[in-house]
Each structure stands twice: as structure tokens, then as C-alpha cells.
Amino acid sequence: MKKVHNFNAGPCVLPDQAIENSIEALKDFAGTGMAVIEVSHRSKEWSAVMDECRALWKELLNIPDTHEVVFLGGGASLQFLYVAMNFLENKAGYLETGVWAKKAYKEAKGLGNAFAVASSADKNFSYIPKGYEIPTGIDYFHITTNNTIYGTEIRYDMDSPVPLVADMSSDIMSRPVDVSKYALIYGGAQKNVGPAGVSFAIIRKDALGKVSRYIPTMLDYKVHIDGGSMYNTPPVFPIFVMKETLKWLKGVGGVEAINRLNVEKARILYDEIDRNPLFTGTAAKEDRSIMNVCFVMAPGHEALQDEFLEFAKGQGMVGIKGHRSVGGFRASIYNACPKESVEALVACMQDFERKSK
Ligand SMILES: *Cc1c(COP(=O)(O)O)cnc(C)c1O
Numbered sequence: 398m399k400k401v402h403n404f405n406a407g408p409c410v411l412p413d414q415a416i417e418n419s420i421e422a423l424k425d426f427a428g429t430g431m432a433v434i435e436v437s438h439r440s441k442e443w444s445a446v447m448d449e450c451r452a453l454w455k456e457l458l459n460i461p462d463t464h465e466v467v468f469l470g471g472g473a474s475l476q477f478l479y480v481a482m483n484f485l486e487n488k489a490g491y492l493e494t495g496v497w498a499k500k501a502y503k504e505a506k507g508l509g510n511a512f513a514v515a516s517s518a519d520k521n522f523s524y525i526p527k528g529y530e531i532p533t534g535i536d537y538f539h540i541t542t543n544n545t546i547y548g549t550e551i552r553y554d555m556d557s558p559v560p561l562v563a564d565m566s567s568d569i570m571s572r573p574v575d576v577s578k579y580a581l582i583y584g585g586a587q588k589n590v591g592p593a594g595v596s597f598a599i600i601r602k603d604a605l606g607k608v609s610r611y612i613p614t615m616l617d618y619k620v621h622i623d624g625g626s627m628y629n630t631p632p633v634f635p636i637f638v639m640k641e642t643l644k645w646l647k648g649v650g651g652v653e654a655i656n657r658l659n660v661e662k663a664r665i666l667y668d669e670i671d672r673n674p675l676f677t678g679t680a681a682k683e684d685r686s687i688m689n690v691c692f693v694m695a696p697g698h699e700a701l702q703d704e705f706l707e708f709a710k711g712q713g714m715v716g717i718k719g720h721r722s723v724g725g726f727r728a729s730i731y732n733a734c735p736k737e738s739v740e741a742l743v744a745c746m747q748d749f750e751r752k753s754k
Pocket of ligand 1: 407471472473474475497541543544545564565566567584585586588596
């Protein structure tokens with residue numbers, strides 16, 4: 398089905414199988430004679446989709462009984478506010494690693510007392526701060542595990558003396574995660590687990606109920622846990638596609654298998670960036686993301702940037718222009734991006750090198 402090599406940062410490439418099954422469900426959903434977007438969200442056929450989706454999340458990420466997963470509207474950006482609403486009482490600490498981290502931090506500052514524990518703003522977020530200490534006595538410590546725009550990533554589950562909150566929008570399900578180390582993991586679906594229109598939150602239940610403010614109903618995680626993500630009408634179609642995306646992930650071996658493939662894909666591309674004299678990577682090597690690979694023209698070759706973009710476009714590469722705050726190029730190689738696409742991009746970079754000699 399794929400006709401191009403899709404490196405979009407989000408929304409982005411999804412598994413063919415998930416798209417095909419979703420198209421079928423638009424024609425006739427579970428033998429109901431209706432499209433999946435026409436049935437009642439209280440029907441037993443729809444309930445089965447919700448149950449299956451939740452079960453896939455729990456199985457794939459090995460979510461312990463202490464935690465519950467919910468599906469919400471409003472994107473990761475609304476959850477920046479949910480986090481502060483549900484967890485901020487006195488003071489919260491944020492790790493400032495990019496634009497998304499700053500936006501999350503801003504919502505907490507708007508609601509109370511929040512501060513940056515460490516920041517990599519001094520070098521345009523090209524690295525992950527190290528050597529800082531997570532303060533004790535704060536309500537929570539917020540991290541962004543993958544910095545989609547800058548191509549840096551925290552690829553391990555850190556120990557934290559305070560509740561750990563993580564925006565995993567762009568690397569959720571890319572590797573096994575020790576969910577028990579987090580009070581909250583949240584993100585938008587549209588990078589690794591589905592289309593735009595639904596977001597997810599994995600919440601440690603006993604971390605809730607500790608703030609004194611009134612929490613507006615729709616911003617209260619507990620309301621969504623108690624309502625089984627159906628306090629109000631859920632985004633049915635995005636949830637359906639998410640369920641199909643997770644079914645695909647399970648079919649290819651789950652998060653361990655996809656992690657191996659993701660590491661391999663990233664290695665292939667970074668090796669070429671490091672070898673090819675025309676290109677250079679922008680993120681600190683030890684912090685390189687396996688999801689978003691950022692690179693620019695090497696010093697002395699800057700003038701070739703637009704030419705390479707045109708050349709790559711001609712070879713079927715889509716979405717490799719870097720974010721405007723970094724420039725250059727970004728190849729997002731999420732779970733559903735096939736290794737063949739990564740190899741095609743590498744071949745394209747090599748062709749361009751030959752052609753430019
Ligand atoms: C894309 C992204 C967001 C924003 O997600 P929305 O669903 O568009 O609000 C937040 N954080 C990270 C790390 C992202 O990559």
C-alpha cells in the first residue's frame with residue numbers, strides 16, 4: 398500500500414494493517430451493518446473495542462494493577478494542564494529539554510509554583526541535562542522522555558525520590574518501560590500508537606487525590622478512570638485505529654521486538670550521517686533519539702540544503718524537513734516506519750553524495 402517513504406513527525410506513518418482494518422470497520426463494524434463511527438458508544442460491540450484496547454495497553458507495557466490506563470481527548474497539550482491540576486499542590490520540578498517540556502512547564506507555572514530542575518536551553522536543547530539532583534519534597538518531577546523536535550531521548554527509567562511524571566508522546570511503546578517507576582505516563586497517540594484525536598494516560602491510582610483544589614470534572618483523571626474512559630463520548634474512531642495499531646504491534650512481537658528493530662533502524666541512519674561528509678548530526682551522541690533523527694548539512698555544505706530536500710523528494714522521501722526551530726532535516730522513524738524506508742533514505746543520501754562530487 399505504501400507509495401512513499403513517510404518520515405513525518407506526527408501525525409505519521411501507521412501500520413498498513415491498522416489502516417486496512419480501520420477502513421473495513423468504516424464499511425461494516427463487527428457485523429452491525431453500521432460504520433464504527435455510527436454505533437452507540439454504549440453498545441456491546443463498542444465496549445468490546447474499549448476492553449480490547451485497554452487490555453492491549455496493559456499486556457504490551459506490562460502495566461501493573463497499581464496503575465490504570467485511560468484515553469482522552471485534547472491531545473498531550475491538554476494533559477500538560479491535567480498534570481498540574483491533578484498533582485500540583487505546593488511545588489513541581491520540570492526537566493527543561495525542549496519546546497514540549499517548556500509548554501508542560503508553562504501550564505504548571507500558570508497554576509502554581511513550578512521550577513526548572515535543569516535545562517539544556519543553553520545549547521538549543523541538543524542534549525539531555527546530566528548531573529542534576531531531583532529535589533525531594535516536591536509534588537512531582539516532570540520529564541519529556543523523547544524530545545521530538547531536537548532528537549534527544551531519555552532511554553531508561555530513572556529512579557526518582559518524588560512521583561515521576563513523563564510525557565512519552567513520541568516514544569511510548571518504542572521500548573519496554575518499567576511502568577511501576579512512574580506516577581504518570583501520558584502522551585498524544587499520533588506518533589507511535591495511533592492517529593491524532595486521542596491521547597493516553599497511565600496513572601498510578603494512589604498518586605491521585607492529594608491536591609486540595611477543585612478539579613474541573615473533565616480535567617480530573619479519577620473521573621476518567623472511574624468512567625472507563627467513557628465519562629463522555631470518547632473519540633471512537635481514533636481509539637479504534639489505536640486498538641488496531643496495538644494489535645499490529647503485538648503481532649510483530651511487542652515492545653521488546655520493536656525496540657530491537659528501532660535500535661537497528663536508528664543505527665543504520667546515524668551510521669550514514671556520521672560517515673557521509675555532507676551531513677552531520679545535531680544531537681549529542683550519547684543522547685540521540687531512536688525515534689527522531691535530526692541532522693543538518695555539514696559545515697561548508699550548507700548551501701546544498703534545499704537541493705538535498707528536492708533530491709530526496711524526487712526519491713519518494715516525505716517529511717524530512719527539520720522543525721523550524723532546528724532547521725536541517727529530521728527523519729522520524731517511529732515503530733511503523735519500515736526498515737526499508739530507512740534504507741531508502743540512506744541510499745538517497747549516498748546518491749546525493751556521489752552526485753555532488
Ligand atoms: C507531539 C508532542 C506533543 C503534543 O501533542 P498534541 O497531542 O499535539 O498536543 C507533546 N509532547 C511531545 C513530546 C510531543 O512529541
